[in-house]
Amino acid sequence: MKIFFCPECGGYTLWPSEVCDECLAKLPADSWVEITEEELQQLEYIDEFEPGENIPTWEYEVLKLKSDSLESSREYNKTLLNGMGEKGWELVRITSMGDSKSDNFGVFKRSWSDKVED
Ligand SMILES: [Zn+2]
Known part of the structure; x- marks a missing residue:
């Protein structure tokens, strides 16, 4: 599958889409990468973490x-x-x-x- 990376907010959006899910910026046509189901799961896994107080990001x-x-x-x-x-x-x-x-x-x-x- 393909995902777009957003140069504005650093988020990603599943293909097909013309705007970022996170910040609604227009996505550049060449800002995509082919990823596997497993790689997508890793990105979603990271999204679920909430940084705690006083933890450097x-x-x-x-x-x-x-x-x-x-x-x-x-x-x-x-x-x-x-x-x-x-x-x-x-x-x-x-x-x-x-x-x-x-x-x-x-x-x-x-x-x-x-x-x-x-
Ligand atoms: Zn964005």
């Missing part, structure tokens, strides 16, 4: 890094990582995903309270 972002050895790629990655750092994002790991072993992705996190402040 985290926001995550995944960005693609340049993976070749060119000096210009190194500069690109440095600019990207420093830019994220200035916005309060901490790089927590670099990983490849799926078949494309040559592509590296940076996984970043920041606490939700940081997001509210800016």
Whole structure:
């Protein structure tokens, strides 16, 4: 099945739909991903958690890094990582995903309270 991700609120909406279930923003036509029933169940499982008082909540972002050895790629990655750092994002790991072993992705996190402040 397909789901749309909402760039406005970070929520997701089951296909077919043109607007976000959560915030009613118009969904970009290319902002979807094919998922399995099991993957959908995981998303729904997370939705059911209610964060308690005084429990920090985290926001995550995944960005693609340049993976070749060119000096210009190194500069690109440095600019990207420093830019994220200035916005309060901490790089927590670099990983490849799926078949494309040559592509590296940076996984970043920041606490939700940081997001509210800016
Ligand atoms: Zn939304």
